[in-house]
Amino acid sequence: MSALPERDGQPPAAPPDTLPGAPATVVVVGGGIGGLATALAVSRAGHRAVVLERAPEFAEIGAGIQIAPNGILALERLGLGDAVRAAGVHMAELRFMDGVTGEHVTSLTLTERYRRRFGNPYVVVHRAELHGLLLKACLADARIDLRAATAVTGYRQDGRGATALLAGGGTVAGDALIGADGIHSAVRAQLVGDGEPRISGITVYRAIVPMERVPEELRLPTSVTWWAGPHCHFVHYPIAGGAFLNLAASRDNGATEAIAGVAVGEELVHAQLAGLTAPAARRLLALGEGWRSWVLVDRDPVDGWTDGRVALLGDAAHPMLHYAAQGACQALEDAVLLGELMVQTTELTDTLERFAAERHARTAAIQRAARESVRLWHPAGEDATARNKLLGGLSEDELHEHVAWMHDIRPFPSMDHHNYDGEPWA
Numbered sequence: 001m002s003a004l005p006e007r008d009g010q011p012p013a014a015p016p017d018t019l020p021g022a023p024a025t026v027v028v029v030g031g032g033i034g035g036l037a038t039a040l041a042v043s044r045a046g047h048r049a050v051v052l053e054r055a056p057e058f059a060e061i062g063a064g065i066q067i068a069p070n071g072i073l074a075l076e077r078l079g080l081g082d083a084v085r086a087a088g089v090h091m092a093e094l095r096f097m098d099g100v101t102g103e104h105v106t107s108l109t110l111t112e113r114y115r116r117r118f119g120n121p122y123v124v125v126h127r128a129e130l131h132g133l134l135l136k137a138c139l140a141d142a143r144i145d146l147r148a149a150t151a152v153t154g155y156r157q158d159g160r161g162a163t164a165l166l167a168g169g170g171t172v173a174g175d176a177l178i179g180a181d182g183i184h185s186a187v188r189a190q191l192v193g194d195g196e197p198r199i200s201g202i203t204v205y206r207a208i209v210p211m212e213r214v215p216e217e218l219r220l221p222t223s224v225t226w227w228a229g230p231h232c233h234f235v236h237y238p239i240a241g242g243a244f245l246n247l248a249a250s251r252d253n254g255a256t257e258a259i260a261g262v263a264v265g266e267e268l269v270h271a272q273l274a275g276l277t278a279p280a281a282r283r284l285l286a287l288g289e290g291w292r293s294w295v296l297v298d299r300d301p302v303d304g305w306t307d308g309r310v311a312l313l314g315d316a317a318h319p320m321l322h323y324a325a326q327g328a329c330q331a332l333e334d335a336v337l338l339g340e341l342m343v344q345t346t347e348l349t350d351t352l353e354r355f356a357a358e359r360h361a362r363t364a365a366i367q368r369a370a371r372e373s374v375r376l377w378h379p380a381g382e383d384a385t386a387r388n389k390l391l392g393g394l395s396e397d398e399l400h401e402h403v404a405w406m407h408d409i410r411p412f413p414s415m416d417h418h419n420y421d422g423e424p425w426a
């Protein structure tokens, strides 16, 4: 039997109080999920982090977020595994429905067999819950300095350090700088310079419904449910311990303007999702109020994430459509790997180069897979029938195999095993 991943309270390597040589200071630009996780990982490696966040306070808005076992493993390495397993709703299936015929095409089960194979449950949390767990851990850490209302416009560096340039004209200096400032990253604009993100042409409409308003037979408290239809699909799952149902409906409508969080009326959402005619899907859509819309954006994979003492991480490095439900999980994996490499390598420039080299292929593949997934969900007519036949014919193991490359335990340098074959998590 292979070694088990350590649980909370038994971190893989206790962060040393002092390193051989002086601890480094890492300037982290952005206090989202990726930035806070990076600060924790840097601290666990025995170094200091200064997190610069443009918003007036450290907070996350938005709705639900799915965390696959690979994301939970990364949180475990940051000492937050038990906390996220306790906060999350543990899902039992990814349920695939034909949104036109109402047919239950298949379910990718997430119960014992899945948990045994991937070593952790698949959970959903409110985005603010995940961010809150990371923030609490950062606030409790004397090696982490959190500075809100601090917008960064760029960086400069020399042989001895890297410095963040602030919007107000000040600077914050460190030994290295990590750009974790999201898809519109100022650090990336300087480092890669690839302009504005690509507009996908897909609009997503999101709403949250109190669970008491959802008819009992439609609640499916442990399912992430997909309704697939022509040029559109609709996903729902419970969040906040099951107190709310999170609704996210996508329409491939050729949108050309990148909007974010714009309020839209119910009639518009219902019209955009008219292709979903299955009665249960329509009843669920009808529950949504206070819809907001986003036009999805992403970027093509690039492999130049580093510039000397500066590197990109999370959405700043590899922004992806949310359809693989992996953006945050990948930012967490990034952070853990970076921290572990900081323990192993002494030259920061080498650390950053190795970090980018080890992360590029995996994140690029997920960026591409997230784009490709639309081809599975949006076909119509005979193509949809053929898809249903194909998916419906897959066994439980074959479905697990299909997601294994993303959900499987990612060995970090401190882990000498790839698979978990002990008891599943409760």
Ligand SMILES: Cc1cc2nc3c(=O)[nH]c(=O)nc-3n(C[C@H](O)[C@H](O)[C@H](O)COP(=O)(O)OP(=O)(O)OC[C@H]3O[C@@H](n4cnc5c(N)ncnc54)[C@H](O)[C@@H]3O)c2cc1C
Pocket (backbone or CB within 6 Å): 029, 030, 031, 032, 033, 034, 035, 052, 053, 054, 055, 064, 065, 066, 067, 071, 150, 151, 152, 153, 180, 181, 182, 183, 184, 185, 186, 204, 313, 314, 315, 316, 322, 324, 325, 326, 327, 328, 329, 330, 331
């Ligand atoms: C609709 C939707 C659903 C999703 N669902 C999932 C899911 O189920 N599972 C999953 O794993 N992922 C999901 N994702 C992806 C996930 O949300 C992102 O990949 C993740 O939040 C990226 O984290 P980040 O810290 O890299 O970037 P961000 O979350 O964008 O954080 C960047 C931070 O940097 C700050 N900042 C920006 N510019 C500056 C500046 N110039 N100076 C200082 N601070 C700055 C911002 O204010 C922000 O706090 C979803 C995304 C969307 C849009």
